[in-house]
Amino acid sequence: MENYIPISFLNDFIFCPRSIYNHQLYANFDKMMYQDKVQLEGLSAHEAIDKKRYSDKTTILQNFEVYSDEFGLFGKLDVFDVEKKTLTERKNRVKTIYDGYYLQLYAQYFGLREMGFQVEHLIIYEFTKNKSYPIELPENNLRMFEKFKQTILEIRNYSLLGSSFLPNKAKCDKCIYNLLCDLSLC
Numbered sequence: 016m017e018n019y020i021p022i023s024f025l026n027d028f029i030f031c032p033r034s035i036y037n038h039q040l041y042a043n044f045d046k047m048m049y050q051d052k053v054q055l056e057g058l059s060a061h062e063a064i065d066k067k068r069y070s071d072k073t074t075i076l077q078n079f080e081v082y083s084d085e086f087g088l089f090g091k092l093d094v095f096d097v098e099k100k101t102l103t104e105r106k107n108r109v110k111t112i113y114d115g116y117y118l119q120l121y122a123q124y125f126g127l128r129e130m131g132f133q134v135e136h137l138i139i140y141e142f143t144k145n146k147s148y149p150i151e152l153p154e155n156n157l158r159m160f161e162k163f164k165q166t167i168l169e170i171r172n173y174s175l176l177g178s179s180f181l182p183n184k185a186k187c188d189k190c191i192y193n194l195l196c197d198l199s200l201c
C-alpha cells in the first residue's frame with residue numbers, strides 16, 4: 016500500500032494540486048474550522064452511508080473499501096448494488112458533473128472489477144433533488160479514461176516544491192482551504 020494513492024486525491028488534484036497538501040495538513044483539524052455550510056450539510060447528509068444505514072440488504076455494499084493494483088489506488092465507494100451491478104456516488108448538490116466525479120467513480124469501478132465484481136452502471140446521485148445522472152463507463156468515454164490515467168501519473172510526479180504552480184483566483188474563491196492556504200489569492 017506504500018505507493019497507493021487515495022481515490023479522493025484525484026478530485027482534489029484536478030481542482031488544485033495544492034489542495035492535496037492542505038487536505039493532509041488540516042485533516043485532523045475540526046472541519047468547522049474550514050468547511051463551509053454547504054459542505055457541512057453534505058457531510059451530514061452522507062452520514063447514513065458512512066454508518067452503513069443506507070440499506071439492510073447484504074447485496075448493497077455501503078462505504079465499502081476498494082483497491083486497484085493496476086492503478087495503485089485505494090479508497091471507499093458510497094453504494095454498490097451487486098445485483099443491479101450499479102455503482103453510485105452520492106452528492107448533496109450537483110451543480111455540474113465535474114471531471115473529478117468521473118475520475119472518482121472510475122477508480123472505484125476498477126477497484127470493484129479487480130475484486131471480481133461486475134459493474135455495468137455508474138451513477139452520480141443528487142439527494143437534495145432525488146436525481147440520478149448516469150456516467151459512461153471508461154471504455155465508453157476514452158477521453159475521460161485518458162484523463163484518469165494522466166491524472167494518476169501527474170499526482171505521482173507532483174512535487175510541492177519542485178513543480179511549477181500558479182494559483183487561480185476563481186478556484187481560490189471556491190476553495191475550502193482559502194483561509195488557511197499560503198498561496199490563496201483571496
Ligand code: SF4
Pocket residue numbers: 030031032033034037182183186187188190191192193196197198199200
Ligand atoms: S486556496 Fe487556492 S491555491 Fe490554495 S489550495 Fe485552494 S485553490 Fe489551491
